[in-house]
Amino acid sequence: xxxxxxxxxxxxxxQSLKRLEDIVNRLxxxxxxLEESLRLYEEGLELSKTCSERLAKAEVTLKRLSKxxxxxxxxxxxxxx
Amino acid sequence: MIVNQQYTVSxxxxxxxxVLEAGxxxxxxVGEISNLKHHTSGHVYFTLKDETSQLSAVLWRSRVQxxxxxxxxxxxxxxxxxxxxxxxxxxxxxxxxxxxxxxxxELQAAFERLKEKLSAEGLFDPGRKKPLPQYPERIGIVxxxxxxxxxxxxHVFARRFPALTILLVPVRVQGAGAAEEIAQGVRDLNAFxxxxxxxxxxxxxxxxxxxxxxxxxxxxxxxxSRIPVVSAVGHEIDYTIADFVADLxxxxxxxxxxxxxxxxxxxxxxxxxxxxxxxxxxxxxLHQHREHIGSLLKSHAFNRPIDLLHSHSQxxxxxxxxxxxxxxHRYALAASQMRGVGQRLAALDPARTLKRGYAMVRKQxxxxxxxxxxxxxxDVTISFHDGDVPSRIC
Numbered sequence: 001x002x003x004x005x006x007x008x009x010x011x012x013x014x015q016s017l018k019r020l021e022d023i024v025n026r027l028x029x030x031x032x033x034l035e036e037s038l039r040l041y042e043e044g045l046e047l048s049k050t051c052s053e054r055l056a057k058a059e060v061t062l063k064r065l066s067k068x069x070x071x072x073x074x075x076x077x078x079x080x081x
Numbered sequence: 082m083i084v085n086q087q088y089t090v091s092x093x094x095x096x097x098x099x100v101l102e103a104g105x106x107x108x109x110x111v112g113e114i115s116n117l118k119h120h121t122s123g124h125v126y127f128t129l130k131d132e133t134s135q136l137s138a139v140l141w142r143s144r145v146q147x148x149x150x151x152x153x154x155x156x157x158x159x160x161x162x163x164x165x166x167x168x169x170x171x172x173x174x175x176x177x178x179x180x181x182x183x184x185x186x187e188l189q190a191a192f193e194r195l196k197e198k199l200s201a202e203g204l205f206d207p208g209r210k211k212p213l214p215q216y217p218e219r220i221g222i223v224x225x226x227x228x229x230x231x232x233x234x235x236h237v238f239a240r241r242f243p244a245l246t247i248l249l250v251p252v253r254v255q256g257a258g259a260a261e262e263i264a265q266g267v268r269d270l271n272a273f274x275x276x277x278x279x280x281x282x283x284x285x286x287x288x289x290x291x292x293x294x295x296x297x298x299x300x301x302x303x304x305x306s307r308i309p310v311v312s313a314v315g316h317e318i319d320y321t322i323a324d325f326v327a328d329l330x331x332x333x334x335x336x337x338x339x340x341x342x343x344x345x346x347x348x349x350x351x352x353x354x355x356x357x358x359x360x361x362x363x364x365x366x367l368h369q370h371r372e373h374i375g376s377l378l379k380s381h382a383f384n385r386p387i388d389l390l391h392s393h394s395q396x397x398x399x400x401x402x403x404x405x406x407x408x409x410h411r412y413a414l415a416a417s418q419m420r421g422v423g424q425r426l427a428a429l430d431p432a433r434t435l436k437r438g439y440a441m442v443r444k445q446x447x448x449x450x451x452x453x454x455x456x457x458x459x460d461v462t463i464s465f466h467d468g469d470v471p472s473r474i475c
Contacts, residue, residue, distance in 0.1 A: 027362040
């Protein structure tokens with residue numbers, strides 16, 4: 001593969017937030033068994049923690065898209081910045 | 082000047098060159114382009130003319146790139162340049178340093194033509210617009226590497242939502258050839274694929290400066306982009322063709338950055354809200370359960386199981402009683418039925434018939450009911466109510 005794809009195992013911020021939304025809605029409706037509620041609550045707390053941590057990332061990364069001699073794309077650190 | 086001085090042709094041409102090139106080192110001339118030719122060397126030659134006169138013009142390759150737009154035949158332009166003399170032929174021409182369309186009329190007309198054409202093709206239809214990702218994490222930006230635009234956008238990203246990777250595709254954003262570079266940038270990002278959204282940006286400028294974003298190749302590439310594209314060209318009042326085909330038009334590059342990413346503080350607020358809602362929902366759920374268990378614990382039956390036992394045994398007693406009554410009833414019924422049967426059986430007893438004077442004939446133990454079943458010398462028994470008499474048929 002010429003390009004480095006995003007790690008498929010790590011959910012995107014958007015996916016994590018969607019899942020969290022879903023959990024919040026289900027807990028709010030209260031139509032899941034108590035055991036399941038506790039499990040969902042734990043998962044939800046973990047998601048809200050990881051999402052917050054991702055937001056806490058301090059700096060924007062700037063890269064430059066470049067095509068190498070073989071025509072494959074590369075992400076280069078932008079020295080000029 | 083010396084009167085009646087005699088020159089050779091070369092001398093005269095050289096003299097004319099000196100005079101003309103010194104006298105017209107920087108001129109601005111208005112005219113219409115005709116006979117435009119692109120030489121394979123990359124230089125462009127054309128004639129600049131008005132109603133009664135014409136002037137040769139040359140545009141060197143190195144300057145073509147810096148033009149706001151590629152000159153075309155019939156275009157009315159303002160040309161800046163200097164007069165140069167070609168001594169060998171004794172001709173002069175204008176060496177063009179820049180060309181601007183004469184007034185906005187020319188460009189405006191081209192803009193309207195393309196807008197109408199692409200609109201007719203449906204490229205501006207709202208139904209074509211792709212939704213932007215809610216929380217992009219990787220953003221492709223097609224813009225100039227130099228200049229304030231990228232920096233301005235980076236500042237907005239840093240302030241609002243720093244959890245980002247910005248992938249820059251550096252391009253020229255004005256001049257002939259810029260349109261092709263911008264289009265290639267969008268194509269490259271699509272081919273690369275690993276960005277959530279693309280911003281095509283340029284700072285403010287004149288209509289000519291922004292012209293690359295009005296070129297067909299840019300419009301078609303944006304329309305064909307698989308990844309959503311946000312256009313952010315010039316100031317709020319500037320509309321380009323790119324704006325019409327883009328999935329979202331931002332009034333300025335900084336505004337594009339604002340529109341594409343959410344404010345981190347707002348997202349953190351949402352996350353806090355979610356955590357709170359989850360906690361509350363679960364707490365109220367647990368509270369309900371606790372209440373339920375509490376009410377069970379407090380209930381009379383739960384506290385005094387003996388009562389329950391009593392009530393159970395009472396119920397059993399009732400059942401037993403009713404079962405006993407049922408059995409007695411069944412027995413009485415059976416007994417009365419039996420009595421009826423006995424009476425009927427008694428009525429059938431043959432002895433009672435014999436008592437009334439009848440007799441019964443049996444042969445080998447079997448009762449004989451017809452005269453035909455008896456023959457001479459058959460041994461039979463005749464039964465009366467008071468005894469049997471052995472007999473022989475004669």
